[in-house]
Amino acid sequence: xxxxxxxxxxxxxxxxxxxxxxxxxxxxxxxxxxxxxxxxxxxxxxxxxxxxxxxxxxxxxxxxxxxxxxxxxxxxxxxxxxxxxxxxxxxxxxxxxxxxxxxxxxxxxxxxxxxxxxxxxxxxxxxxxxxxxxxxxxxxxxxxxxxxxxxxxxxxxxxxxxxxxxxxxxxxxxxxxxxxxxxxxxxxxxxxxxxxxxxxxxxxxxxxxxxxxxxxxxxxxxxxxxxxxxxxxxxxxxxxxxxxxxxxxxxxxxxxxxxxxxxxxxxxxxxxxxxxxxxxxx
Amino acid sequence: xxxxxxxxxxxxxxxxxxxxxxxxxxxxxxxxxxxxxxxxxxxxxxxxxxxxxxxxxxxxxxxxxxxxxxxxxxxxxxxxxxxxxxxxxxxxxxxxxxxxxxxxxxxxxxxxxxxxxxxxxxxxxxxxxxxxxxxxxxxxxxxxxxxxxxxxxxxxxxxxxxxxxxxxxxxxxxxxxxxxxxxxxxxxxxxxxxxxxxxxxxxxxxxxxxxxxxxxxxxxxxxxxxxxxxxxxxxxxxxxxxxxxxxxxxxxxxxxxxxxxxxxxxxxxxxxxxxxxxxxxxxxxxxxxxxxx
Amino acid sequence: xxxxxxxxxxxxxxxxxxxxxxxxxxxxxxxxxxxxxxxxxxxxxxxxxxxxxxxxxxxxxxxxxxxxxxxxxxxxxxxxxxxxxxxxxxxxxxxxxxxxxxxxxxxxxxxxxxxxxxxxxxxxxxxxxxxxxxxxxxxxxxxxxxxxxxxxxxxxxxxxxxxxxxxxxxxxxxxxxxxxxxxxxxxxxxxxxxxxxxxxxxxxxxxxxxxxxxxxxxxxxxxxxxxxxxxxxxxxxxxxxxxxxxxxxxxxxxxxxxxxxxxxxxxxxxxxxxxxxxxxxxxxxxxxxxxxxxxxxxxxxxxxxxxxxxxxxxxxxxxxxxxxxxxxxxxxxxxxxxxxxxxxxxxxxxxxxxxxxxxxxxx
Numbered sequence: 054x055x056x057x058x059x060x061x062x063x064x065x066x067x068x069x070x071x072x073x074x075x076x077x078x079x080x081x082x083x084x085x086x087x088x089x090x091x092x093x094x095x096x097x098x099x100x101x102x103x104x105x106x107x108x109x110x111x112x113x114x115x116x117x118x119x120x121x122x123x124x125x126x127x128x129x130x131x132x133x134x135x136x137x138x139x140x141x142x143x144x145x146x147x148x149x150x151x152x153x154x155x156x157x158x159x160x161x162x163x164x165x166x167x168x169x170x171x172x173x174x175x176x177x178x179x180x181x182x183x184x185x186x187x188x189x190x191x192x193x194x195x196x197x198x199x200x201x202x203x204x205x206x207x208x209x210x211x212x213x214x215x216x217x218x219x220x221x222x223x224x225x226x227x228x229x230x231x232x233x234x235x236x237x238x239x240x241x242x243x244x245x246x247x248x249x250x251x252x253x254x255x256x257x258x259x260x261x262x263x264x265x266x267x268x269x270x271x272x273x274x275x276x277x278x279x280x281x282x283x284x285x286x287x288x289x290x291x292x293x294x295x296x297x298x299x300x301x302x303x304x305x306x307x308x309x310x311x312x313x314x315x316x317x318x319x320x321x322x323x324x325x326x327x328x329x330x331x332x333x334x335x
Numbered sequence: 336x337x338x339x340x341x342x343x344x345x346x347x348x349x350x351x352x353x354x355x356x357x358x359x360x361x362x363x364x365x366x367x368x369x370x371x372x373x374x375x376x377x378x379x380x381x382x383x384x385x386x387x388x389x390x391x392x393x394x395x396x397x398x399x400x401x402x403x404x405x406x407x408x409x410x411x412x413x414x415x416x417x418x419x420x421x422x423x424x425x426x427x428x429x430x431x432x433x434x435x436x437x438x439x440x441x442x443x444x445x446x447x448x449x450x451x452x453x454x455x456x457x458x459x460x461x462x463x464x465x466x467x468x469x470x471x472x473x474x475x476x477x478x479x480x481x482x483x484x485x486x487x488x489x490x491x492x493x494x495x496x497x498x499x500x501x502x503x504x505x506x507x508x509x510x511x512x513x514x515x516x517x518x519x520x521x522x523x524x525x526x527x528x529x530x531x532x533x534x535x536x537x538x539x540x541x542x543x544x545x546x547x548x549x550x551x552x553x554x555x556x557x558x559x560x561x562x563x564x565x566x567x568x569x570x571x572x573x574x575x576x577x578x579x580x581x582x583x584x585x586x587x588x589x590x591x592x593x594x595x596x597x598x599x600x601x602x603x604x605x606x607x608x609x610x611x612x613x614x615x616x617x618x619x620x621x622x623x624x625x626x627x628x
Numbered sequence: 629x630x631x632x633x634x635x636x637x638x639x640x641x642x643x644x645x646x647x648x649x650x651x652x653x654x655x656x657x658x659x660x661x662x663x664x665x666x667x668x669x670x671x672x673x674x675x676x677x678x679x680x681x682x683x684x685x686x687x688x689x690x691x692x693x694x695x696x697x698x699x700x701x702x703x704x705x706x707x708x709x710x711x712x713x714x715x716x717x718x719x720x721x722x723x724x725x726x727x728x729x730x731x732x733x734x735x736x737x738x739x740x741x742x743x744x745x746x747x748x749x750x751x752x753x754x755x756x757x758x759x760x761x762x763x764x765x766x767x768x769x770x771x772x773x774x775x776x777x778x779x780x781x782x783x784x785x786x787x788x789x790x791x792x793x794x795x796x797x798x799x800x801x802x803x804x805x806x807x808x809x810x811x812x813x814x815x816x817x818x819x820x821x822x823x824x825x826x827x828x829x830x831x832x833x834x835x836x837x838x839x840x841x842x843x844x845x846x847x848x849x850x851x852x853x854x855x856x857x858x859x860x861x862x863x864x865x866x867x868x869x870x871x872x873x874x875x876x877x878x879x880x881x882x883x884x885x886x887x888x889x890x891x892x893x894x895x896x897x898x899x900x901x902x903x904x905x906x907x908x909x910x911x912x913x914x915x916x917x918x919x920x921x922x923x924x925x926x927x928x929x930x931x932x933x934x935x936x937x938x939x940x941x942x943x944x945x946x947x948x949x950x951x952x953x954x955x956x957x958x959x960x961x962x963x964x965x966x967x968x969x970x971x972x973x974x975x976x977x978x979x980x981x982x983x984x985x986x987x988x989x990x991x
Contacts, residue, residue, distance in 0.1 A: 065430035072427045073444045076504060079459040080451075082470060086462065097468040152355035159348035160341050167352050174363045176615050180562045180584050181607040184591045184600060185366030185373070208358035225339045226714030229681050230775075234728035235702035238342040244727070248718040267452035269566035270588065285452045289570050292458065301462065308458050315450035320443060327509065330449075 080312065087111070087306035094301045106302065114306040119291050127307050130284040134266055135314070137202050137283055141265035142258050144207040150250070153216035154242055158228070175210040179271055187274050197281045202272055206265070211333050212257060219253050220246065256329030259322050263315045284311040367608065373601035392602040401578070402586075409582040412496060413560035419500040421552060424507030429537065431508075432515040442512065449505040454566030460498035461571045484572065488579025491572045495580050498571060499564045507552050514548030515541065554618045561610065583607060630692025630705075630782035630815055631657045632678065638686035639673050639839075647673045649839040650687065655817065655832065660809050662818045662830035666862070670839040671819045672787055678817060679785050680704050692782050702731070707776035708785040712792060713768045715760040715775075721747075722756040725774045739778075746777040749808070766797045773808070784809070786818040790825065802828060823863050827851065835859045853972075857979040860906045860972060866936060868972070869912075871944045873905040881905055881973065884942035886921050889968035897973075897982065906972030909936065909949035912964045920963035923948070928957055
């Protein structure tokens, strides 16, 4: 900033620190809760410092599950979440890449139609067509399957538009040079387009992985079997309406476990994440 | 906008489009058209016969007082979430933009909640607001508030808004910060030379230059509050108490789950579709302007 | 090596725009042919049709005795150097040069030998492992050339290859391209809008305008005997002066009432016929006598070795070029002597050269 004031910078720092504290507090509290005994939590006397039951709680959460009911251990849920997020991210990227490639690099009847058909899906989020889509999946016998969890979410106008936009920036001369160098459409795709799209693919993967991991409504409808549920769904079922039965330390440990993979992805691949976020909003 | 250099090939482009088009047709167009079709049908009580009833389902929907109540709830919820998360994010971004050093550290510390699922955010906040054992609930009791979101609709709404806004701050912060950093330093320096103090400078120079970002975020936040907060609401209140936190999307979800009124549920979906189309149109008008600039 | 023959080649775009309106051209084996013209004249389109990057709407393109209209670019045995180099940004210099050979299934040892040789010729051996973005403009240009050379094609195609370089490098690379072409003896077609490049590089200069060929010839031919007013003003810097005049009788024209000898250029034209008189700035000399074209100097441009005098004769603007110091810088009114052999006459209606040597000039 322009002014050189001595204490001028203190206030912003202070505000930022308060902001970070507020943003981080719920997560901190969840972590604290996951290290205490359930009785301390239940009687409302939980201290704001970590307790000594970290290993015990997380061991039970990951490998055993909540007691009393026939819930799955969280490791199964984590695995399901991981499969779902990965398949959605990879699948979306793959089909968007090739469809954008077709739309940009070929001229064929119904090209515009195909493009608009994909484009309009932007306006049909799963929330507005919940039950008919559920019915399709159920008619296809895909309930409680990974295919049912992922394939309906794989078509994405956003990713296709993003790749289309990126392809438009690849100079025409590269295609022409490739043609003269004897590369056809498939070889050009693998030798030039794919390597050039690496950063775009990576940043999109980060965004889509988080998108897939955090899906709620869809897995809630599609999974009926406990061993098929994702962690985001599983946690909801751990909260029992009558408070006394809810094992909060396990719920909170599950929340932490549900956050760790996507948060790590965001923090560790911050550059790609920011790029992906900004690009996919264009 | 077309490429000059393209490939020949007759079947290849269709083959490349096939997976996307297939998924789109089966899981987007077919269900969406089913929703539209069903919204014109009425099923009898036993599900044995269906009649084509034109707009009866819509007339029925819009003649129900509780549908308007849901609309009002949605509006209140969306406005609160949008205003809260945008203003907090703008404040933090303005502060972070002032830092020559540490800017990226603050960014890292503030953006991670983006990665938290709405449903998980709901769980975190309900734990704090749980009447009997929540930290914040105890605090509120301490200052004399009879906190009970399980019975009090306003309490429940406050809680849901907080959780939903909390998750969205990071996204807004990121875009506000990027918008602020895109403002040329020379413009701000010129304003400083013209004698504008920092606060005045913010409202007369920076904020107007930031308005495209703000408008874009406004639309994104409304979309978020409308559609993506279902997980927050479902984990925290399930729309209750007494439908006090039931938004339009949540209503489609919960009405449809009962499976009683297929036509009515479909009509609700169609109304939502129209809202999405309107919001998308607004968003794209903005994008177009940004492209042509 | 091969000759290239174009027969009535046309390009009509989908919108109905005719970019190339029937071009016929013979390029001998080993020749360096430059297509020059203003932007939009169809020169690049023509080159791209030879390359196979544009479909040919009419006529035939023949490379080495084979009509290539329906043949893929990679099968035409050509190589192309692009304006922006079109290097593959994710491949090293070596991979860039080897890519075309690899796609053809050339044995690895052979690829290595050819790339090595090309790198040696172009002095880019130290950069083989680098990526294009780590190279300077001139180095990238060489890599683009190298990619063309390793293919040992029958024809080199150059699409404004020097226009992305700064002025100094452009002159240097121009010389190198010429030397390389001589050394390899490969038939080359080179497109540029820069008439200096066109003059210095070509054996065969093709001036184009509006989708058609205005003139074909050696650079000297085109410069000395421009076939049209367009060529006359396009080739040469500063451009040729064009003044309105009339035929004054056999062997003379008059410019604003001043008779000027035009040798036998004007022979055969009826007296009183309006003509456009073309005079190159360097062909106008100051004379001491009272005869000659009156010239009032407005201002002088210094070019170092020569000076440009901008001024008027009557109403018309005129530029003359003279070695520095020959004409006093403060000269006001002068008289210009004109060598009858240096006078060019054009038909005001068609822009075509008239009189002597006009026949058989235009293609």
